Amino acid sequence: MKLTFxxxxxxxxxxxxxxxxxxxxxxxxxxxxxxTVTLGTRYAPETACFPLKLCLGNMLEAIDMGADAVLMAGxxxxxxxxxxxxxxxxxxxxxxxxxDFHVLEPPQTHPRELLGSLAALLxxxxxxxxxxxxxxxxxxxxxxxxxxxxxxxxxxxxSPGVTSRLYSKAIHAVDEASSIGDIRxxxxxxxxxxxxxxxxxxGGLGLRIGVIGEIFMIMDSFANAGIEEKxxxxxxxxxxxxxxxxWVRTHLFPWPWKRVPGPDPVKSARPYxxxxxxxxxxxxxxxxxxxxxxNLDGMVHLLPFTCMPEIVAKSVLPQVTQDLGxxxxxxxxxxxxxxxxxxTRLEAFVDLLTARKGATCR
Amino acid sequence: xxxxxxxAQETAGPVVGIPRALxxxxxxxxxxxxxxxxxxxxxxxxxxxxxxxxxxxxxCVDECCLPVxxxxxxxxxxxxxxxxxxxxxxxxxxRREYTCPKLLGLxxxxxxQVRASGQKIIDVTVNMYRNRSDLTRAAVEVAQHxxxxxxxxxxxxxRALKAGAGRRLWVDTGPQPARVGLSVALLGHSxxxxxxxxxxxxxxxxxxxxxxxxxxxxxxxxxxxxxQAATLPKPLFWTYEKATVGGALLLLKHRRVDxxxxxxxxxxxxxxxxxxxxxxxxxxxxxxxxxxxxxxxxxxxxxxTRVEAFVDxxxxxxxxxx
Numbered sequence: 001m002k003l004t005f006x007x008x009x010x011x012x013x014x015x016x017x018x019x020x021x022x023x024x025x026x027x028x029x030x031x032x033x034x035x036t037v038t039l040g041t042r043y044a045p046e047t048a049c050f051p052l053k054l055c056l057g058n059m060l061e062a063i064d065m066g067a068d069a070v071l072m073a074g075x076x077x078x079x080x081x082x083x084x085x086x087x088x089x090x091x092x093x094x095x096x097x098x099x100d101f102h103v104l105e106p107p108q109t110h111p112r113e114l115l116g117s118l119a120a121l122l123x124x125x126x127x128x129x130x131x132x133x134x135x136x137x138x139x140x141x142x143x144x145x146x147x148x149x150x151x152x153x154x155x156x157x158x159s160p161g162v163t164s165r166l167y168s169k170a171i172h173a174v175d176e177a178s179s180i181g182d183i184r185x186x187x188x189x190x191x192x193x194x195x196x197x198x199x200x201x202x203g204g205l206g207l208r209i210g211v212i213g214e215i216f217m218i219m220d221s222f223a224n225a226g227i228e229e230k231x232x233x234x235x236x237x238x239x240x241x242x243x244x245x246x247w248v249r250t251h252l253f254p255w256p257w258k259r260v261p262g263p264d265p266v267k268s269a270r271p272y273x274x275x276x277x278x279x280x281x282x283x284x285x286x287x288x289x290x291x292x293x294x295n296l297d298g299m300v301h302l303l304p305f306t307c308m309p310e311i312v313a314k315s316v317l318p319q320v321t322q323d324l325g326x327x328x329x330x331x332x333x334x335x336x337x338x339x340x341x342x343x344t345r346l347e348a349f350v351d352l353l354t355a356r357k358g359a360t361c362r
Numbered sequence: 363x364x365x366x367x368x369x370a371q372e373t374a375g376p377v378v379g380i381p382r383a384l385x386x387x388x389x390x391x392x393x394x395x396x397x398x399x400x401x402x403x404x405x406x407x408x409x410x411x412x413x414x415x416x417x418x419x420x421x422c423v424d425e426c427c428l429p430v431x432x433x434x435x436x437x438x439x440x441x442x443x444x445x446x447x448x449x450x451x452x453x454x455x456x457r458r459e460y461t462c463p464k465l466l467g468l469x470x471x472x473x474x475q476v477r478a479s480g481q482k483i484i485d486v487t488v489n490m491y492r493n494r495s496d497l498t499r500a501a502v503e504v505a506q507h508x509x510x511x512x513x514x515x516x517x518x519x520x521r522a523l524k525a526g527a528g529r530r531l532w533v534d535t536g537p538q539p540a541r542v543g544l545s546v547a548l549l550g551h552s553x554x555x556x557x558x559x560x561x562x563x564x565x566x567x568x569x570x571x572x573x574x575x576x577x578x579x580x581x582x583x584x585x586x587x588x589x590q591a592a593t594l595p596k597p598l599f600w601t602y603e604k605a606t607v608g609g610a611l612l613l614l615k616h617r618r619v620d621x622x623x624x625x626x627x628x629x630x631x632x633x634x635x636x637x638x639x640x641x642x643x644x645x646x647x648x649x650x651x652x653x654x655x656x657x658x659x660x661x662x663x664x665x666x667t668r669v670e671a672f673v674d675x676x677x678x679x680x681x682x683x684x
Binding site for chain 2: 045046047048049076077078079080082083085086087090091094272273274275276277278279281305306307308309311312313314315316319332
């Protein structure tokens with residue numbers, strides 16, 4: 001059995017580490033590219049959301065490389081994500097690619113459903129699970145730390161593009177690392193190198209922009225056309241609360257460890273959004289309210305086109321803007337997104353924020 | 363037109379407005395009986411018109427689907443006509459199932475609009491995900507909003523449930539070998555299938571094109587649909603879409619129809635997945651399937667052309683004996 005899994009930003013590093021530790025064969029799909037999108041959109045349902053198409057593209061490319069099983073998460077609604085696996089399996093089946101699907105999802109009727117799919121996956125490897133989880137978690141923490149530092153460095157980098165170069169080097173090093181010591185050394189090396197490339201003064205007004213929205217679109221820099229990099233290059237420090245570890249905590253951890261440190265976004269979303277709406281809709285609203293309290297200068301809201309929970313968030317966010325005075329730019333992205341148009345909108349938004357901040361500073 | 367008329371019933375007290383959109387079409391009999399038994403006067407917005415559609419398109423966020431936009435238009439049409447507007451948050455109407463994320467956030471989406479027109483919003487949450495008895499709590503909460511006591515609310519709920527359950531008249535979906543004329547299934551959300559303005563009078567176009575019988579979901583046995591939907595590898599967690607899939611599978615199983623038309627609104631999340639499932643099953647059985655997607659730009663002539671072409675193809679197949 002050769003397992004593959006969608007990229008989802010840098011999450012593949014975590015997946016590969018954990019599965020390797022379990023002694024399972026893995027095939028990491030090639031980096032997402034135009035070809036991935038073309039394949040995904042060709043075989044996925046026409047109006048399905050973009051993450052589904054990209055994941056399907058990843059799977060198709062991995063199957064070409066020899067993968068014969070897919071591991072992914074599922075859900076129990078009301079977001080479409082809960083039915084991804086079934087629709088993707090059907091699409092692959094139509095193409096004559098009869099791959100196995102291992103879907104880890106909250107059980108519908110009885111815990112034995114989840115235990116059953118885990119047993120099918122693990123076989124006799126149960127004893128290795130704790131160590132696999134440990135190294136996976138450590139790599140997730142490392143990826144988050146590298147990301148956090150890179151977001152701080154980018155507006156202050158001394159030569160253009162150096163942050164992104166160091167970032168991919170560091171992610172590669174974390175992926176290569178085989179022990180927890182190696183992982184920590186890779187992170188430390190990145191932090192030191194990043195420090196050497198940072199200018200003391202960042203020249204501008206020190207804009208801080210929050211990024212909120214649907215988790216896949218935030219995490220996958222291919223899907224969001226490198227929005228964090230673009231904002232960084234425009235001189236803004238990106239503040240992103242939704243990360244790999246946060247996602248793992250809220251989606252995969254059992255109850256007492258579920259909570260992400262810091263103020264609860266779900267409670268902060270009141271009175272604008274009073275009920276969960278699936279996906280990350282309520283988190284988007286909550287983090288905007290929290291962003292206003294933390295005096296962030298603006299928010300960029302990312303959603304895949306036709307995403308249901310984020311459309312609800314998008315329609316209540318203008319009220320948050322009106323009450324708390326935090327500008328929000330909603331960007332709905334899909335396979336048709338033109339990068340230049342996106343850049344123009346981001347530049348205009350950053351200009352607006354600069355003007356606002358300049359006016360209040362004076 | 364249905365049980366409720368567009369005028370306030372002759373009872374005193376503050377009037378409750380109900381927008382004629384979204385789940386209203388599912389629960390019309392239920393709502394009318396409930397409020398009549400409670401003694402609360404009700405006004406329902408008029409049937410969807412182009413003016414309501416345009417108003418909704420202006421008020422709602424651009425990316426939303428057509429039915430939600432129309433809901434905004436119906437809420438706007440109730441401005442100044444009633445004291446409060448019923449915008450329930452219908453989270454779940456069946457165990458372990460949800461409705462749609464947009465229905466989960468509906469009161470929060472329209473709250474500002476209702477407040478701006480000086481009306482109150484009755485944003486009671488109905489969540490039967492774990493327990494059906496949540497409906498009783500919701501009924502009592504609605505009664506509190508309109509200044510009634512819990513006991514009459516429970517009494518009204520009992521009568522409303524009875525009225526809501528007895529409204530269906532099922533056509534026989536079993537095998538029927540001797541058939542004259544074309545029989546076509548029209549599947550999709552009730553707020554599209556039953557709203558003549560949103561589906562651009564699709565039923566009359568079907569009739570004109572020569573379809574003898576149009577079968578919709580509310581003409582089928584819900585329990586048989588449920589059983590068919592349960593045959594999917596993973597049960598759908600959206601209640602209304604589950605019924606759509608169940609209906610399609612039931613009709614396909616008995617080869618009851620010559621073709622299936624699914625009506626969906628552009629940007630509908632659940633339908634984007636469900637349509638691919640239904641299409642897959644239709645292809646396997648060899649029954650023609652057409653997905654009609656409507657939004658606020660749809661031209662009626664284009665829709666008519668597609669319907670006529672589809673029906674022509676069905677007639678040709680029938681003549682050829684396929």
